[in-house]
Structure formats: structure tokens, C-alpha cells
Amino acid sequence: QGKKLKIGFALSGVTTNAIFIDMARDLERRTQAAGYSLLTTDIAEGPQKIVSALENFINAGADVIIFQNYAEEATADLMQQAIDRGVIIGSYDTDSKIAQYSTMASNYELGKVIGQETGKWVSAHKGSKNVAMCTYSKLDFLVERARGMVDGLRETAPDAVVATQLDAGFPHEGVPAGENFLQAVPDLQAVMGINDGGTLGVYQAFKAAGLNKDKGGPVIFGCDASLDGLKAVKENDLFVATVDLDLVNQVGQLYERCVEAALSGTLDESKKLVIYPIKPVYADTVDTYL
Amino acid sequence: MDKDSVLELKNITKSFPGVPRALDGVSVSFARGKVHALMGENGAGKSTLIKTLSAAHMPNSGEIYLNGKLIENMTPHMALKLGIGVIYQEFNLVPALSVAENVFLGDMPGNMVTIDRAEVERKTAEIFKEIEVDIDPRALVQDLTIAYKQLVEIAKALSRKVQILILDEPTAALTASEAESLFRIIDRLKVRGVTIIYVSHRFSEIFRIADSITVMRDGRVVQVTDAKDIDRNGLIRAMVGRDVSDAYPRRDFPVGDVVLELKGVGGGIVENVNFAVRKGEIVGLGGLVGAGRTEVMRMVFAADKRDTGHILLDGDEIAPTSPKHAVALGIGMLPEDRKHQGLFLELPIKWNITMAILRKLSVATVLNKAKENTLVSDLIKRMGVKTPTPMQLPRNLSGGNQQKVGVCKWLAAGSRVMIFDEPTRGVDVGARREIYTQMNDLCRQGIAIVMISSDMEELLGMSDRIVVMSEGEQTRILEKDEFSQEAVLFHASTAK
Amino acid sequence: MTKQLNIRDQAVWIMLVVITLIFSFAVENFATFGNFITILRQVAIIGILAMGMSFVLIAGGIDLSVGSTLALVGMVTALAMTTYQLPIEVAFILGLMIGIAIGAVNGIMVTITNMSPLIMTLGMSYVARGLAYMTNNGYPVYELPPSIKVIGQGYIFDTIPVPVVITAVIIILGTFVFNKTHLGRQIYALGGNSEAARLSGIAINQVRILAYMISGGLAAVAGIVMMSRVNSGQPLAGNGLEMDALIACVVGGISVQGGQGKAVGVIGGMFVMGVLANGMAIAGLSDYQQMVVKGGVLILVVAVDSYSRTGSLMGWLRQGK
Amino acid sequence: MTKQLNIRDQAVWIMLVVITLIFSFAVENFATFGNFITILRQVAIIGILAMGMSFVLIAGGIDLSVGSTLALVGMVTALAMTTYQLPIEVAFILGLMIGIAIGAVNGIMVTITNMSPLIMTLGMSYVARGLAYMTNNGYPVYELPPSIKVIGQGYIFDTIPVPVVITAVIIILGTFVFNKTHLGRQIYALGGNSEAARLSGIAINQVRILAYMISGGLAAVAGIVMMSRVNSGQPLAGNGLEMDALIACVVGGISVQGGQGKAVGVIGGMFVMGVLANGMAIAGLSDYQQMVVKGGVLILVVAVDSYSRTGSLMGWLRQGK
Numbered sequence A: 001q002g003k004k005l006k007i008g009f010a011l012s013g014v015t016t017n018a019i020f021i022d023m024a025r026d027l028e029r030r031t032q033a034a035g036y037s038l039l040t041t042d043i044a045e046g047p048q049k050i051v052s053a054l055e056n057f058i059n060a061g062a063d064v065i066i067f068q069n070y071a072e073e074a075t076a077d078l079m080q081q082a083i084d085r086g087v088i089i090g091s092y093d094t095d096s097k098i099a100q101y102s103t104m105a106s107n108y109e110l111g112k113v114i115g116q117e118t119g120k121w122v123s124a125h126k127g128s129k130n131v132a133m134c135t136y137s138k139l140d141f142l143v144e145r146a147r148g149m150v151d152g153l154r155e156t157a158p159d160a161v162v163a164t165q166l167d168a169g170f171p172h173e174g175v176p177a178g179e180n181f182l183q184a185v186p187d188l189q190a191v192m193g194i195n196d197g198g199t200l201g202v203y204q205a206f207k208a209a210g211l212n213k214d215k216g217g218p219v220i221f222g223c224d225a226s227l228d229g230l231k232a233v234k235e236n237d238l239f240v241a242t243v244d245l246d247l248v249n250q251v252g253q254l255y256e257r258c259v260e261a262a263l264s265g266t267l268d269e270s271k272k273l274v275i276y277p278i279k280p281v282y283a284d285t286v287d288t289y290l
Numbered sequence B: 001m002d003k004d005s006v007l008e009l010k011n012i013t014k015s016f017p018g019v020p021r022a023l024d025g026v027s028v029s030f031a032r033g034k035v036h037a038l039m040g041e042n043g044a045g046k047s048t049l050i051k052t053l054s055a056a057h058m059p060n061s062g063e064i065y066l067n068g069k070l071i072e073n074m075t076p077h078m079a080l081k082l083g084i085g086v087i088y089q090e091f092n093l094v095p096a097l098s099v100a101e102n103v104f105l106g107d108m109p110g111n112m113v114t115i116d117r118a119e120v121e122r123k124t125a126e127i128f129k130e131i132e133v134d135i136d137p138r139a140l141v142q143d144l145t146i147a148y149k150q151l152v153e154i155a156k157a158l159s160r161k162v163q164i165l166i167l168d169e170p171t172a173a174l175t176a177s178e179a180e181s182l183f184r185i186i187d188r189l190k191v192r193g194v195t196i197i198y199v200s201h202r203f204s205e206i207f208r209i210a211d212s213i214t215v216m217r218d219g220r221v222v223q224v225t226d227a228k229d230i231d232r233n234g235l236i237r238a239m240v241g242r243d244v245s246d247a248y249p250r251r252d253f254p255v256g257d258v259v260l261e262l263k264g265v266g267g268g269i270v271e272n273v274n275f276a277v278r279k280g281e282i283v284g285l286g287g288l289v290g291a292g293r294t295e296v297m298r299m300v301f302a303a304d305k306r307d308t309g310h311i312l313l314d315g316d317e318i319a320p321t322s323p324k325h326a327v328a329l330g331i332g333m334l335p336e337d338r339k340h341q342g343l344f345l346e347l348p349i350k351w352n353i354t355m356a357i358l359r360k361l362s363v364a365t366v367l368n369k370a371k372e373n374t375l376v377s378d379l380i381k382r383m384g385v386k387t388p389t390p391m392q393l394p395r396n397l398s399g400g401n402q403q404k405v406g407v408c409k410w411l412a413a414g415s416r417v418m419i420f421d422e423p424t425r426g427v428d429v430g431a432r433r434e435i436y437t438q439m440n441d442l443c444r445q446g447i448a449i450v451m452i453s454s455d456m457e458e459l460l461g462m463s464d465r466i467v468v469m470s471e472g473e474q475t476r477i478l479e480k481d482e483f484s485q486e487a488v489l490f491h492a493s494t495a496k
Numbered sequence C, D: 001m002t003k004q005l006n007i008r009d010q011a012v013w014i015m016l017v018v019i020t021l022i023f024s025f026a027v028e029n030f031a032t033f034g035n036f037i038t039i040l041r042q043v044a045i046i047g048i049l050a051m052g053m054s055f056v057l058i059a060g061g062i063d064l065s066v067g068s069t070l071a072l073v074g075m076v077t078a079l080a081m082t083t084y085q086l087p088i089e090v091a092f093i094l095g096l097m098i099g100i101a102i103g104a105v106n107g108i109m110v111t112i113t114n115m116s117p118l119i120m121t122l123g124m125s126y127v128a129r130g131l132a133y134m135t136n137n138g139y140p141v142y143e144l145p146p147s148i149k150v151i152g153q154g155y156i157f158d159t160i161p162v163p164v165v166i167t168a169v170i171i172i173l174g175t176f177v178f179n180k181t182h183l184g185r186q187i188y189a190l191g192g193n194s195e196a197a198r199l200s201g202i203a204i205n206q207v208r209i210l211a212y213m214i215s216g217g218l219a220a221v222a223g224i225v226m227m228s229r230v231n232s233g234q235p236l237a238g239n240g241l242e243m244d245a246l247i248a249c250v251v252g253g254i255s256v257q258g259g260q261g262k263a264v265g266v267i268g269g270m271f272v273m274g275v276l277a278n279g280m281a282i283a284g285l286s287d288y289q290q291m292v293v294k295g296g297v298l299i300l301v302v303a304v305d306s307y308s309r310t311g312s313l314m315g316w317l318r319q320g321k
């Protein structure tokens, strides 16, 4: 006890994506309160960046490393090396064979929930059954999520078709994507997205085109339950739902487990893998998240 | 075919966009061990002919025979291998490489893979010794002045075992003494059986070295004679198609008050230069290569930094801080290196000519294009710039015509003091005469002129006074009655 | 000469027509009025950036900082209007001044140190991007005053998007500057041969700095339009747009060597890129395929353009063999 | 002259020492042997790319396709070894040949059409990146043969990482080529004045194409090292590394204007960037701060380097005013 810990934290999008920034802020708060130091690195540039980040964390003398472990084969040796030195590793997004603790929701399963919710809506409403999709094909775990989205949609709306799809992970990418959706599929019924960022841009484009719920404009399903996504849901217009993963809290808990282990030297095997809950958030429940 | 003929051209034609007949069925042969002068007005096609010989250009049609053998699909590499060496009118050096590496560029001593640097430098030093110049083989070419670059070009051509050596205006940037050592080299090569093709606008040189003279006009060979069978006037007539008075045009109007005065100007290698120029007067600056003439006048124009001394304009001290400032004060300067300092090779001739007077041509920053057009076509006509249209790019003009464009720019500027640095470099007799007339015209309008020239005849012929410089210092001011080649040379080589 | 000039100036237009025709026939829903307006709106921002970039390119430089400048200006302007509650006009002027200041720093540094503009503006792009993030700790800025939406999302006469009008005005002004004013001529002179320009009495330092300031200022305008289009300040906005703007210029015939090209080519360049991106998106090409096609078309247009200027393949090949 | 030369060649080394000292004193855990080795390993790949890039830069071109080439080669090599079960050596040769082929296409296109190398290789970078994704539908390739791990992760004498050895060998070879061989000097000549080189009988087309092939080939080597370092083929690998390689070259004194700089500067350049990135990360600077510092240092080094060559500030300012 009373030890000054050093925490390394690496996520893809931690500099750019609101929900991930929220996580970093949360950890900042927690570390500051305890008087620990925190190193944060964005690893969106790909696995080579994870490798460098881990190397740097290890050399910096980190006691705990939490990172988005989306390419474990790339980092297996380094992770082992860190553990051998007594570092506690928290694996985010992957059930790690090596890390002491993991927390995750399978990206495929997550995608499935997005797809299922969209499908439910499509089935329940009259319309063209044409669905557009925001993807982000540069990162393979998001390719995986998109696969789940398509399968989920098919489950709950067998007659729906993914009529068009474009890469859009951020609002400024979502705006032109939304415009193109409208042009490519004039009778579009719904849009499902791999996250909130891109779909918020789509939402903006739809609003700019004068579409709204009353006019029967295409509805939007996001993911991540970011603050801005939740606010959009609360407007109770085209942005119908987002999906909550309790992300900030889950990562916070992962952090607490790792810190506990680092301080006490013992692991809580019962919490080795925590799967976070996946819950769609609609306008009626949104207030509990805000 | 002539038995002595080394090189024979048959029916060579070459066209450029906008210039359908740069070469128009040229047939000519060059004999072994002879010096062939190639003469003609600016734009006659001399450089183009040379470039087809070295495969810098591909001719549209025609045949080239070397030692009686037809050469097909020539490349520059092949031309060099066949022993055709060329010193081009425009420099072809690599600025960031050393002098030695430039001399042996494309043909460096060494084995298949590696080069032998020491050998390169040793051999270069040898060549410099032979041609009696003093350049450090390890210096970078970018640090050399234009005249030294020319000497490097010469060394470069000599570094190869040539059987035909082509020189395109090699002395345009040289003074008499460097030129003389070049002639001695040519004499020696001739004895070894090397064929020389020599392009120049300087008649004295031609009669000094040429065995035979080939005259071109409008892309055609109009006359081939033995040098001894033709005189200067005959040659001019053959070139220009009319008589051009040989003497320098006279100025017979009074000179006025002092306009520009230099007092103790120094900076760089230059120290303590003092002279004055009056209204309507041409002051010549003479000296050997690297004497610092260009440098002095660049300081006056504020193109380079001046360390000491005073410059007076109409008796008032001025301290121009930039060329823009100098131009605003009424000073103009035609630089010596037209390719790098004078022209915008990729911008239309028209734009080139008005570049120094954009402000005058515009009202509230908007250009008056009608005014620009009349001004430009007027100047093009007056100077006889040979171009299909004012929108032509200077890159596509012959060397002499490029020079005329540069002169036009400063004629347009209407400065009160004009600095001409080698104003007729590469310019043919006819056009030379035109430039001189224009300079006299400027004098008549009361403009003061400083003329830097390495052409002795021009210096003696055009100047009212000659300031002679040597190694950065002013050694003597010669008045008109003291003018002579010997006097200039004597003071130019006076050591400090 | 004249004939050659025509081919070279037209390469981009020919390509534009070809691409448009292909998409019109091959892709359902492409050739509609609505989509035409969509394309216009989508190219507007690139058009503004490209117009600014063309000043720097023709002056013999390059400006890779425009994408980040756009983001920083968007963030600062958005924050000024929200967190700091400044009047909209003040926020806009602040944004513009930041853009111009960034341009001035680029220009002054390049001028004083004579460093490569590529590196200077690349470095500046990192700095400006980092600052854009830092202004709001990485978060976007939402809840802008509703009245600014008209800039990015509004229409004139109910059909022409406001950003398109802004771009059109900027391109007309830019073309005027290049063709009719002495500043335009001086920019060509600077890019064509800076030493000759200096010795012609042109204040090349001023002209160069001005060119970068224009580029920075127009990046700021683009930033404000983007902010309004996305209805928020986004720190990642404009990421990579510097390359798109550069491509629009080069495809439009403006040489990265400086001193060459016509500002009007920017229009052709931005439409080639815009039609291509929109057409492929509507056709449903995957992102991967889009990358390949975009790269291929870029190479093709510039290769044809450049080749038509430098003349015969075989001649060239033989020469340097 | 000699004095000037010294300053100019040493700017990068002085900067390196300064940065290293600052980090050593200010940042705990920076100045350790382990971290020194880490930095070496982290710069190795950039060093390989930068060495290749320096050939193209000195020849007067630029190669923005190396990052994508690295990814494509990594993917193809990985697939060849896994899905297609080819022997490791065959897969490596295949990867190398792809890199060299990409370089050849770059070089040939630039040579034939005389187009801007910036645009050609930028276009190629899109194409190669798209292809890298397409080879395995956007997914990485895992489960490589264990034996290849040694290339990216192994050690020699238990201390020196294998990638570092590979980089060292490549830099030594590259320096030899530049300083001692005909090809090296011809590359300088080509970059310094291509027309002079041509008329001196240098086969400039061949030399240029060769330079691009070397760059492509070394990008392929970097791709194989990267593949082994991350123990998988990754379509996103090398993203942005072309800029880092370019920066390493320029910081090391290699001019983007061509014809100038020393290959050995690449070492200094890559260490400045590597030490900076590592030191800031260990110091716990945020990514935003890192961006700002990286941009600032880039500007600073190149500005100082360039300024020390072009001489006095006031003189320059006065002249072009």
C-alpha cells in the first residue's frame, strides 16, 4: 500500500473518439485520486503501434498496462515479458490467454445486437427494407463488428437488405456518407452504424436534408452510448437508439482489478474475464444514462 | 564523299512546336583536323544542329555519317562513345557535385562498380594545368561564377578522348586571356587530328582559329568557304543578308551631370571602388574573370550585401536595401546569367518583358493588358526578337533571342541608371548593333549606363571611360584617349 | 504550341466527362439533379482549400497544413461561440485570423530559413492538429448557435447550397487575382524563377508570405464551412484533406514545381475527385476498391496530362537510355 | 566553406545530443540500456524505409508509397506462408519482388510521362493500401510459421535486436553505394541536374528507375521485418510511415530538392525521431502534446539546418523585401 503505481493505457481512438476519451478521463481521475501516474497512447495506427506502446510502457516502468488487445499474436511475447517482470496486464476487447484480466464483448456479438435492433425496427415498420450501414474497414475488429451487424439484421428482419455501406467512424466522415446514402438509396429505411461518431454525422446530413421522424425519414442506430449519441437519442427523432456497453465503467473496473492485483500481488480468478453487458438504449430509457 | 570528311550530315531537318523549320534540309561535311566555324544570326539553327549531332535532339529526318558510317538511333551516350564531345551554349553542370566529378561525369575512372575519387581529382587537376586555369577540383560547382563554370565545361569536354569537339559559344563568358588559352588548346587538338566545330559571334576569334566557315541562315546552310577567302564584311553579309556597319555607333551629344557615384564601395572580394557615371554616358567595367565587376554592380543594385562605402544618386546618398528598392530609385540591372537570374524560362515572353514594371502597368493592382500588349509587341519588334508569338516561352528561344528578351525588360523599365552585365553575351552582329543603338538611345535620353563586358572590342568601342578592375580592386580608370587593348589588359592583371 | 496548350488544359475536363458518363450509365441514381447538388456540396470544401493551395503551389511552395488548420479553426470558432459565448462575427474573425496567422508563420519561416515548404507545413500540420485536440481535450464541440447552420447546410434560391456559393465566389476572386492583378503575375514569377523575380524588383518575400497567408485564410474559411456542415467543432475534421486539395490542384494542371498552371483548373480537379468519390460510394464499391480506383485515376489523369506536355514516349525513352 | 559544411552536416547530430540529454535528465527510466535497445528496435523499420527513400530523394524524386508497399508485402508474404503454404524463402522472394515491382512501376511511370513523383507515388500508395486490404478482406493474417519471428523479434549475442542488425547492414551498404560507386554518383548527378547527367552520357532513365526499385525493395524488406515484429500480416501496417521516413531523411539533411545530402544523415534523422517519440511516450506526454512537439522539433531541426546553409537572416530579409 502507498506504492506509487504507474499505469500504461493504450486504446485505439483514445485521442479521437469521444467515448474512448471518456474512458481516458475516467482513468485520469482515478489515477490522480490515488496519486498514480498515467501514460496514454493511441494505437489506432495499427498493431505496430501496440508493440511500440507496450515496449515504451515496459521501459517506463509501468506496473499496470491496460490496452486494447486486438492483435494478441502480435504482442504475445511482449505481454509475457511484461508479466515476467511483474506487470499486471488488463486486456480490453479480447479474452486474452496471457493477460491476468480481460474485459470484453465480442465485437461480432456487439455487431449482432446493433443489427438485431435495427432489424426489429425495420420489421415493425412499413418501408422499403433497405438499410444502409456505416462501417470502418481500416480496423479489423470493426470489420468483425460489421459482420455481426449484417447477421443480426438478417435474424430479426430476414427481408431487409444492406443496400449500401460506407466507411464513416467520425461525424465529419458521416456527413458525406449520409448524403451519399440518400442519393444511392432514395427510399432508405434505416441506417446502422459501427459507432456513434459516424452515425452522428449521418444524422446531421439527414437533418440538413430536411428529414425527420414525422416525414418518415430513415432512422439511425448507433453504438457506444457516447454522451453525444445519448443526447441524439433523447431528441427522440431519427436517431432511434444506441447501444450501451457500460464501457467507461467496465474499463474503470478493469483498472481497479489490475491496481488491486498490483498492490496485493494476488489475483481474483473469479474476475479473470468480465463480459460487459450489451444493452440497447432507446429514448424511453435514455435518461438513466445521461 | 570527301576523303577527309569525318562527319557528314545529309538533309537534316528538325522542327519544334511553332518553329516548323529550325533545321531545313541541312547538308554539310566536316573535315578531319580542321577548325570549322559555324556562324549565323541568333536563331539560325546552330545550336540545334549541334544538338542533333550529340543526340541531345532527335532530328525529324536526315542522316548522319561518322567516318563514312551511317549512325542510327543515336543517344547522348553513344555520341560520347563515338568521340563527339560538346560544350553546350547553356551550361550542363551538376551544381552540388565537385568540379572534378563534373569533369568526369558519366565517365568516372574506377572499376565496374566503384569509382576512384583520388584518380578523378588527380586527372582533373592535370587537365586544369594543361589549360592553365586555377580551380580547386574539390570545390563545388555551385560556388563558382559563370566564367569558371565555362572553364569546367571546357575541361569536361577535354576529359574524354574526342575525335570531334564541338564548342557552342565557349568564350561568351570569357575574357581575352582565358579565351587565348582556349585557342592554344584548340591549336594543339588540331595537330592531333581532332575536328573542331566552333560557334561564336566574335569575328576576331573566328579569323584567329577557323580554317573553314559555314554560315547558316533560317535553318539552312547558305555558304561554306575557307576562312582565308572571306573577310569580315563578307561574312556579315552572308549571315545577315545585308551590310551591317562594323564600327560601333557613335554618340555625339553632350554628357550631363554625375548621376551615379560610387565612393569606397566594398564587400565580399571587392574593396574600395570609386567611380562616377554621368548622364548620357557609358562607363565600361573591364577586367579578367572573377575581377569582381559583377559583384560591385550587384551591390549597387542591392542584389548582394554591401559592407562599406557610399553610393550617391544625383549627389544624394542612397542605401538601397533590396533590388525592389533599387528599381524604385531608378536603377536597373541586366544580370549576366540569363538562365538563372534574368529570365523566367517557363513564363511567356510577354510576362518576362513587363515583370519589372507591373506596378506601372496597373491601376489599383489590376493590370492594364491592352497597354501591356502594345508595349510588348513594340519592344519585340524594335529588338527583333525572333519568336512566333509574344506568348512563346523563352525556353524555346535561341540563346541570343533570350538575351534580347532580357534587354527588352529593362528597356521597358525606363530606369535612370542602367547596369548592363555582359549585354551582348551570345548575341549576333545584327542584334548586337541593335542593342548598341538602344544603349545609345538611352544615353541620348539622359540615362547613365554602366556596362560590364568581357568582350574587348565592345568595351573599347562602346565606353566613354573604362574602369579596370583586378582581384576585387579598382586598378585604373582609363579615359577615351588612353583606350587600348594593351592598357586594359595591363591594368586588369596588375597585382595589388 | 496553341494546339498543345489546348490538350494540356483540357486533360482534366476530358477525364471529368469520361468519369461522369461512365457513372451515369453504370450507376443507378447517380445522374440525378439531387445527386448533382450533393456532389457540389461535397466538393465545396475541397474547392476552397484547393484554391488556397494553388496560390502556394504556383508560388513554388506547398501547404500540407491546410487540413489541420481547418480543424483548429473549426474548434476555436466553435468554442468561442459556445464556451466563451462570443458573438458569432467575433468568433468568425478570430477563426480567420488564426488561419491567416498560421499561413503567415509558414510563409515567414520558409522565407527566413529557406527550408523546404513541404517540411515546414508538414510540421505545422502536426502542431495545428495537436492544438486542435488540446483546445477541448479531444472532444468535439456541439450545441453551436442554430443560426450558423446556414453556412454549411443552407440553400440559396432553395436549390444551390450555400457552401457552393461560397466556393464559387472564392474561385472567381482567385482567378481574378491570378489573371488580372499584378500580385497574380508576381506569384507566377516567384514560382517560375525566384532569383529572376527578385532581380526584377519584386518583393519576393512579401509575395511568398502573402501566398501562404491566403492559403491559411482560405483554410480558415473552409474550417468554418466544415464546422457548420457538421454542426460541431471536430478536432479530427479535415484529416487528409490537404492531400485531396493537393490532388485537386495537380489533377487540374497546377504543377508542384511552381510557376505553372491555371487557377481555373482547380474546378476541374475538384470535380474529378468529387464525382469519383460520390460515384464510387453510390455504386457501392468497398472502401478498399475505392482506394485502388482513386489512386489509379489520380495517376492516370496526371500521367496523361504530363505526358501530353512532354511529348513522345519513344523519343524520351531513347534519349536517356 | 569547410566551416559551413561542418555546421550543416552536424545540425542533426547536435539536435540528437540535445534531445537525448534533455530526456536523460528530465525523464525517469529513459536513460537505461534496455530503453536504448528499445529505441534501436523502434527506429529500425523507419531506418530501412528512410535509406530507400534517400535514394529517390537524392535522385530528385520522392516516394510516398513505401508505407503502403510495406503493408502489401507483409500481407502477401504472410498469406503465401499460411494460406498458400509456400516455403518461407519463396514467400520472402515473392514479397521482395512485389516491392521491387512497385518501385519499378513508380520509376517507369515518372520516367515515361515525366509526371510529378509526389503524385505518382501518392496514387500508388492508395492503390497498394487498397490491395493490402483486399488480399484478405481487411483481416490480418495470423499463425505465421514460428521460425520467422526471429527476424523482427530475435537478438544477436543476446543483446542486439535482429532488425537493428538488418538496418545497420542496409545503411552501410547504402552509404557505400552513394559514396563509392558509379551508381551513387550518378544518382547525385541525376538529382542535381538531370539534363546535364543525360548529356554526359548517363542513362538517366535507368538510374531513376533503379532508385525507385531500391526504395521499393527496401520497403519490402521493411515489410518483412514489420510482419515478423507484429508476428502477423497487417493491412494497416506502415500507415503514415512514409512521412516518418521522409522526415528522417530531411532531418538528416537530405534535401527534397534532390542532388543533396548524405545517406549517413539518415541515421541521425531516424534517431532524432525515434528518441523523441520514445522519450515523450515514457515521459507520459499526451498524444496531443506529442504531436505538437514532433511538429515543432521537425520544423526546428530543418529550419536550423537550412538556415545555417543559406546564411544571415537579416541579409536575406533585406534582399527580397
Ligand SMILES: Nc1ncnc2c1ncn2[C@@H]1O[C@H](COP(=O)(O)OP(=O)(O)OP(=O)(O)O)[C@@H](O)[C@H]1O
Binding pocket: B016, B017, B019, B022, B040, B041, B042, B043, B044, B045, B046, B047, B048, B049, B089, B386, B395, B396, B397, B398, B399, B400, B401, B426, B428
Ligand atoms: N526546344 C525548342 N523548342 C522550340 N523551339 C526551339 C527550341 N530550340 C530551338 N528552337 C528554335 O529553333 C530555332 C533555332 O535555334 P538555335 O538555338 O539553333 O539558334 P542558334 O543559331 O543557336 O542561335 P544563337 O546564336 O542565338 O544561339 C530558333 O527559332 C529557336 O527559337
Ligand SMILES: Nc1ncnc2c1ncn2[C@@H]1O[C@H](COP(=O)(O)OP(=O)(O)OP(=O)(O)O)[C@@H](O)[C@H]1O
Binding pocket: B134, B135, B136, B143, B144, B145, B146, B147, B148, B173, B268, B269, B287, B288, B289, B290, B291, B292, B293, B294, B295, B296, B336, B452, B454
Ligand atoms: N579561383 C576561383 N574559383 C572560384 N571562384 C572564384 C575564383 N576567383 C574568384 N572567384 C569568385 O569570383 C567572384 C567575383 O566574380 P565577379 O563575377 O564579380 O567577377 P567579374 O569580374 O564580373 O567576372 P565574371 O563575371 O566574368 O566571372 C567572387 O565572388 C569570387 O569568389
Ligand SMILES: [Mg+2]
Binding pocket: B046, B047, B048, B089, B168, B398, B399, B400
Ligand atoms: Mg545557340
Ligand SMILES: [Mg+2]
Binding pocket: B293, B294, B295, B336, B421, B452
Ligand atoms: Mg561578371
